[in-house]
Amino acid sequence: MSAVEVDRVWKYYGDYPALKDIDFKVADGDCVALLGRNGAGKTTLLRIIAGLSRPAKGEVRIAGRDLRELSTRRRVGILGHGIAVYDELSALENLKIFASLYGAADPSRTAMEWLERTGLDRVKDGLVREFSRGMRQRLAVARAFLHDPTVLLLDEPFTALDDRAIAVLQGLLKQARQAGRTIIMSTHQLREALELASHVVLINRGHLGFHGVRTQEMLDDPSWLYRNYGEA
């Protein structure tokens, strides 16, 4: 059974087809770099995989199950464009809320554990609105990882991160890879993504341009993929 199965998915915005017959499978433990130019449909596809948007046609299954099943959502961690934490709440309060929603036995302990792992334990009672950008981003990373998801969906995760947040995220992704977690990561940072990825999915204006194993050729020359499979 595949970890993630995208089965002939179409998505329209009005009459405009944002995704056209996207079809691929991701095996357990794969790390997929989801590539494509701006507006290609990467974020739309990730939102559909995360269950935040319904496809017009086709379906997505995670571990063979429907996306909107609660047990399926428990397996998925998402780090999107927004940090998805509340400005008026403290770092600890934010993580406790999400730990509680993900059914952690002891939300306070889980929250504290992740504050320590992301180096925010000293400011645990500080309101997020008073945090620097880097601290907010580390909190967002903690929020996405705190329930130990088996499938990680990351939408341009390194964009606008500071050095420390990048280090935290890279460390967590490395651990997730070693633990056999499945990762789907959309990005424009080709070299970094290809170094981490085991597979590549390329979207061209809503079409699936390429889906396959990441090769040494791609690592040696990241633009090779766009030259051979990218839009004309």
Next chain:
Amino acid sequence: MHYLRAVATIALKDLRSEFRSKEAINASLSFAMVVLLLLSFAFDPSSEQAREFSGGLLWLVFAFAGTLILNRSFARELGNDCLDALLASPLPSWALYVGKCISNWLLLMALELACLPVFGIFYSIDWTVRFDGLLLVIGLATWALTVIGTMFSALTVNLRLRELMLPILVYPMMIPALLGAIQLTTDLLAGRPLSADNMLWLRLLVGFDVIYTALAVALVDTVLIG
């Protein structure tokens, strides 16, 4: 048990956010006070006629000021894309909705109870005479406003003109509940008790609450995810 905890988590989160920012409660309370004051200039507060439409005046204020609170309900999730994180979590949409309804109901009740003494002073009405009945009617009608308002707050959350759209959608839907609330409030403020004469309006309020709560709970996932 997990679902109850989830509902409580959402309700407490919204209340805590609101108490820290005071965005909605300050705006709605000031608005309610200003409208109460202005209406007291428009009508002779000591006249018998004013007493006869006191329920209407009160609910006009509650409904207008209430939408300021309801508007913020889902809009506060837009900052930092928090709504996405909630919808991606194993939190059923209905639990998110019910949690928000509970926090909205508590905020609206606080607003309305704060308005009552001011209303009593401006309109020379002793609102304490049938306070238990009045509390029941306000509670039921406020739940009606809450379920409809929270649902449409979810529906309009991504619209640029949501502040305008929410009242346009909510008030027509609220007409049956508002009619009941106005009738019962007027009776109670005039010192008439809840009895067989006005029981139909009370039943209407209860029925409205039950039907619209069930409908909203059934439809909220479609509204939020599409």
